[in-house]
Structures are given as C-alpha cells and as structure tokens.
Amino acid sequence: MSASNNSNSGLVQVKYNDEIVRMFTLATIIWAAVAFSIGVIIAAQMAIWQLNLNTSWLTFGRLRPLHTNVNLFAFAGNAIFAGIYHSTQRLLKTRLFSDSLSKLHFWGWQFIIVLAVITIPLGLSQGKEYAELEWPIDIAVVLIWVIFAINFFGTLLKRNEKHMYVSIWFYIATIVTVALLYIVNAISLPISFFKSYIVFAGIQDALVQWWYGHNAVAFFLTTPFLGLMYYYMPKAANRPIYSYRLSVLHFWSLIFLYIWAGPHHLLNTALPEWLQTMGIVFSIMLWAPSWGGAVNGILTLRGAWNLLRTEPIIKFLVAAITFYAMATFEGPLLSVKAVNALGHYTDWIVGHVHLGTLGWNGFLTFGIIYFIVPKLWKTELYSKKLADIHFWIGILGILFYYVSMLTAGITQGLMWRAVNANGNLVYPDFIETVIRIVPLFFFRAIGGVLFLAGFVLLIYNVYKTIKQAPKDLADETVQVKGASSAVNHSERGHRRLEGMAVAFTILALIAILAGSIIEVVPTLSINKYVKTENKVEPFTPLELAGRDIYVKEGCYTCHSQMIRSIHSEELRYGAVSTIEESMYDRPFQWGSKRTGPDLARLGKKYPDLWHYMHMENPRAVIKESIMPAYPWLISSKIDFNRLEKTVSLFKKMGVPYSDKDVSDAGISAKTQALGIAARLKDQGVKGDVSDKQIVALIAYLQALGQKGVQ
Amino acid sequence: MKQQALAHFTDVYLIAIAFFLFLSVFVGYILWVYRKGSKEHYDYLSQLPLHEENQT
Numbered sequence: 001m002s003a004s005n006n007s008n009s010g011l012v013q014v015k016y017n018d019e020i021v022r023m024f025t026l027a028t029i030i031w032a033a034v035a036f037s038i039g040v041i042i043a044a045q046m047a048i049w050q051l052n053l054n055t056s057w058l059t060f061g062r063l064r065p066l067h068t069n070v071n072l073f074a075f076a077g078n079a080i081f082a083g084i085y086h087s088t089q090r091l092l093k094t095r096l097f098s099d100s101l102s103k104l105h106f107w108g109w110q111f112i113i114v115l116a117v118i119t120i121p122l123g124l125s126q127g128k129e130y131a132e133l134e135w136p137i138d139i140a141v142v143l144i145w146v147i148f149a150i151n152f153f154g155t156l157l158k159r160n161e162k163h164m165y166v167s168i169w170f171y172i173a174t175i176v177t178v179a180l181l182y183i184v185n186a187i188s189l190p191i192s193f194f195k196s197y198i199v200f201a202g203i204q205d206a207l208v209q210w211w212y213g214h215n216a217v218a219f220f221l222t223t224p225f226l227g228l229m230y231y232y233m234p235k236a237a238n239r240p241i242y243s244y245r246l247s248v249l250h251f252w253s254l255i256f257l258y259i260w261a262g263p264h265h266l267l268n269t270a271l272p273e274w275l276q277t278m279g280i281v282f283s284i285m286l287w288a289p290s291w292g293g294a295v296n297g298i299l300t301l302r303g304a305w306n307l308l309r310t311e312p313i314i315k316f317l318v319a320a321i322t323f324y325a326m327a328t329f330e331g332p333l334l335s336v337k338a339v340n341a342l343g344h345y346t347d348w349i350v351g352h353v354h355l356g357t358l359g360w361n362g363f364l365t366f367g368i369i370y371f372i373v374p375k376l377w378k379t380e381l382y383s384k385k386l387a388d389i390h391f392w393i394g395i396l397g398i399l400f401y402y403v404s405m406l407t408a409g410i411t412q413g414l415m416w417r418a419v420n421a422n423g424n425l426v427y428p429d430f431i432e433t434v435i436r437i438v439p440l441f442f443f444r445a446i447g448g449v450l451f452l453a454g455f456v457l458l459i460y461n462v463y464k465t466i467k468q469a470p471k472d473l474a475d476e477t478v479q480v481k482g483a484s485s486a487v488n489h490s491e492r493g494h495r496r497l498e499g500m501a502v503a504f505t506i507l508a509l510i511a512i513l514a515g516s517i518i519e520v521v522p523t524l525s526i527n528k529y530v531k532t533e534n535k536v537e538p539f540t541p542l543e544l545a546g547r548d549i550y551v552k553e554g555c556y557t558c559h560s561q562m563i564r565s566i567h568s569e570e571l572r573y574g575a576v577s578t579i580e581e582s583m584y585d586r587p588f589q590w591g592s593k594r595t596g597p598d599l600a601r602l603g604k605k606y607p608d609l610w611h612y613m614h615m616e617n618p619r620a621v622i623k624e625s626i627m628p629a630y631p632w633l634i635s636s637k638i639d640f641n642r643l644e645k646t647v648s649l650f651k652k653m654g655v656p657y658s659d660k661d662v663s664d665a666g667i668s669a670k671t672q673a674l675g676i677a678a679r680l681k682d683q684g685v686k687g688d689v690s691d692k693q694i695v696a697l698i699a700y701l702q703a704l705g706q707k708g709v710q
Numbered sequence: 711m712k713q714q715a716l717a718h719f720t721d722v723y724l725i726a727i728a729f730f731l732f733l734s735v736f737v738g739y740i741l742w743v744y745r746k747g748s749k750e751h752y753d754y755l756s757q758l759p760l761h762e763e764n765q766t
Binding site for chain 1 (some may be wrong): 732735736739740743744749752753754755756757758759760
C-alpha cells in the first residue's frame, strides 16, 4: 500500500506515481517527433509529387492516414495520459489506483501505436478517416481504454479530496464518450485477420463516421485538453481560474452541444435535410461555450499579464487558448451551409484542422511539457531562452501553414464554382485549379518544417534538462487529510464520495447519449430515405476487389464520391449523388477532401486504357497532374480466393446477391478480368494483366456512377 | 413507433418544446451556479490546483 495511516491527526502520507507520468511524457515527445515528421513528408509530397517515390508504402494515400492516426492516438493520446495521470493524482490527493494497470496501460498503448505504424503503410485499412485501424487493433484499443478507465475510476473512488475539480469532470466525459464513439464506429465483420467490413453502409456509415470523427475532435482533442487547461493554466500562473462558475457552465454546455454537431461534415450532400440543419444549429451554438471557456482560460492571467512577457510556458498556454478560440470561431463559421459550400473539400478545412491541432493541442502540450518535465525530474528547465525561440518558430510555422491553406482553399473553392455568362464553368479542367495552388503547398511545407524545427528545440531542451536531473527520482510524497477524516470518519462518508462520482458519470453519459441517439438512430432505419424506384445494382465481385484496392491505397484522402447539390458541381461532375447510389458501400467513400476531382460519376468517362496509363503514370494523360503513380498495381495479383468470402458477407448484410453470385464470385471476377485485359491488349498494353490489381481497379472505377437507374 | 416519432421531427411545437427544454436546462444551470452559499464552495474548488500539500 502506498498510503499509510497516521490516525492521530487524520493525516495520510501519499506517494504520487510519477514514474508513469515520466514514461507517458517521454512517449509523447518521441511520437510527436514521428507524427510531425510524417506530416512534413506528406506536405512535401503535395508540393513535389516525385517524393511519393513510386513506392506503395511511402505513397501519400498510405502516409496521410498514418499521419492522422499517429498524431491523434500517439501524440495527443500520450499527452492526455501524461497530463491526466499527473494532475488527477494531485487534484484527488491520492496515488493512482494501480501501478500494474498503469504500466499495462502504457505498454499496451505503445504496442497499439507500433501496430498502427506497421499496418497502415501496408495498406491494412478500414477506409474510415481517423478509424483506419483494422479490427484486431480496434479490440486492443478498446481493451487498453477499459484498463485506463478502471485505473482512473479506481483512483477517483479512493480519493482523499471529497470535491472533484472541473478538470476531473472533463476527464470523465472524455473516457466515457471516447469509449462509446470508438466502439460504435468500429463495429465490423471480418473476412480474415487482416480485413473486415463495417456493418453500416452508405449514408448510415457516413453519419456514424462523422458522429465519431467530429467527436474525436470534441472528446479526444478538446475535452481532455480543456481539463488540462483548467489545471495547468492556474498552476503555471499561480492563481485560480478566472471564474469557476463559468467553467461549470462551459463543461455542461460543451458536452451537451458538441455531440450533435457531426452532420456539419456532410452539408449539401445526400444526408437528409433535417440532419444537416440540426448539425448547423448545434455547431453555431457551440460558439458560446467554446468562447466562454477560452475567455476563462485567458483571463486567469488577470493581474499577471507581465508573465506573458517573461515566461515561455505562459506564452505557450495563452497562445494555445487563443488558437482554441480561433479554431472554434472558424468551426461554426464553416458549418454555415453557404460557407461550407465554398470551403468543404478544399485545403481551407485542412488549414482549419491544423489551426486546432498545431495551435491548440500542440502548443498546450508543449507548455505542459515545459512545465512538468522540470518538476518530474526534480530540476530546473535547461534553457528558457530555447523554449522562447521554440515558441516564436512554432508560431511562424502555424502562420505559414494556416495562411497558405486558407488562401489555397478559398482560391480553389472559388475556381471550382466560377461560371461564366453562358452558364459554363470557367475552369472546366480540374487540373487548372490544382496548378494554381501548388505554390501554396510549398509554403505549407515550409510551415511544417518550421513547426518541426521548433519541436526539435524542445527535444534538445528536455534532453538537457533530464541530463542535469538528480539520479534519485523518488516519487513525490505529500501529507494529506485522509478521506475518512474529511467526511467525519463515517463509513457512509466514503460511500457518498463514490456516489457522487457515479452520479456525475451517469449525468454526463445522459448528456452525450441524448444527442447521439437522436442523430444516429433514425438514420439506421435507412429504408425511410431510400426510394424504391431508385434501385441500384450491387458491384460485381471484380469491382468489389477493385473497391478494396481503392480503400487500401487511401484514394479517399484525395478524391470524394459525393456530388453535392450545388449547381457548379452538377456542371462539373454530373447529376447530384443520391442516397441509393452508395447504399451498399462498405465503407462509404464520400470523402472529405478533393485534391483531385470527385469520382462519383467517373465510370465510362474515359476508356480502360486511359485509366491504365493514368495509374501507371498520371503525367502520361494529364501533364501537370500531382497524383502519385501506382506502378505496383500492374505487377501485384488480385486475391480472387477472398472474393467469395466478401460477397457472402455482403449478402448476409443485406446486399441483394444470389447464392450463385456467392459461389461463383471467383469465376465471375476472373471472367470479367479477362474481358478487360483483352480490351487493354487490343489497345496496345503489353503482357497479360488479367490477374493484376490494375484490372480490378479499372473495373471499379468504370462502374462508379453506373449502378443506379438514371 | 420510430416512424411515427420521425414524422414529428418537423413539428413546430416539438421544436418549440425542444428549444424550451434546452433553454431551461441552460437557465437552470446558471441559477444553480449562483445558488446561495455557492461562492465559498467554488472558491474552495478553484483553489484545488494550487494546494501544494506539505511535502516530506
């Protein structure tokens, strides 16, 4: 036992578990270096396509999901755990519930990240943004999260401080909500250890995905970091939070409203109108709690503004909160349908996300690292000056990043919609709108390099700080009033403590469930929205094989499959996408970014040979294309054997395949492939490609938009 | 049942009820945080991060 009773005075000696906090802090720094570096690489790939190096696992489509996953789960994840474990022990005046669970949590999480770093570049992906990890890793994530939850709630129950500070509330909401989001969004059925399909299809999948995706931002990048802000900002400024009352309002308003806002990622799409409106309304309401929280954080410095000049830690924290305010101002703005019509699918969104991640999550974490590393290693920070330089380089990096992306996004958005007096598109060739913004991709990459360079200074600074630390790093020990004395030595006292935490958790759960249920459940009865006269044919087995390749190569990171109900999009891409057209799609591939054009109606637009040449070398057909080449698709073979399992699984999930479709899946795919290969041969392609992946992909691309009754 | 519930999603009275529900929760919360005697409680709470207990 870590706490020993001193019954005379009611004082208890508590030893904090600082070792685990040190471990998570170092993991944060190491993974951040990895995540930021991958970011710089993919930013450079956008500017210079040659950097894709014609290598499957180094191509943008595989590295971008890696970048987002490592940033989210490895950098932000470890930072959250470090901060939560450090602050929770001190706020509750008790040691963490279990040393072994803490260790298991740490190593389990690092193991998951290593698995992610291996599997995502290999193309093992569920094809859902920020949820690419395949099912065995999903199960591991949930298990480790449960271990974290047990460890946290165990700590909560054995606390020596009766009252739960607002940070603890934010942590509780995070733990409960992330578990719910992650599990629901990952419900899938496997056909093998490495491949599974999500149970939701089309619009259902779209809604569940963005309910998850948006709340990954809300409950993984916002609530835990707000909890950290409410602890470390007062700590660093050595004065209490500006208004505790405001923090209470901030908390409840935020978790009540945030959960509803997901549909703003699907504006002007085939999503039912009422859901779009609901998403907009709740997004706009979010302005209030977000700004209330930001003001609360910044005004904590009242009467101590001078610290802003002298203390790099305060600079980082205040800048982070300012970026939080900017990003949460821009978020609701982008949720307004008209603004969204311009900004969505462009680099503006990428800029918006990075305003939040680089500015808010990044800078807050850096501030916390500079604050806790000297405390954890019982020494002084090696160099304040270096931290100061880090701050300014970082700010400059974010500025380069955001301004270039904002400019690129608005420029391209305006070019996409430009229509001349005759009612025709001014820039009918998509590539024209790309060429215009490529120079800005260079500026963005420079911004990334600056941000990374600043971070290298942090690494050096932390390294030097730890080096000057004393050898003996005993856990911090404090004398606190025991829980029993705090509540009148009564047996009931401790019960009451537990009761409060449980009641609080239930209340928070109700708040997030209300929005989730109203948003998600109606859509699960998809038949309400599907019009029977708009019947669509399911994909053939070969087309499904091609679709798996499309998902595997991360095509969705640059191409959408959703023609929005906007006039210029109809002119450019064809008739507006319907719900029915994607009703069998698992996962849905509506996409969220158009570095290249929308593909919803690509089928039959170009001959097979065009696609063959385009995949082998995009520059062969579009001179100025920045798309990577996919030469390996021409040499890798199609896995025909797997198709029977896939079709059989889809049939079970309600796609209208016959028993014969299932049993003949392999044969039918081979026949269709032979046909395409023969046509390619006639058109001059050398060698036999009938069993190569390129043929399956061509079959799929040619089927896009061809399955619905027009 | 669900279908019937969905049919009411555009019902203006339902929207009004939802609006007042949200508003009253919000107003209720504001009143709650300003309840009598809450100042001492919140002062205590806001000092929690700053407590550095007797280190040994």
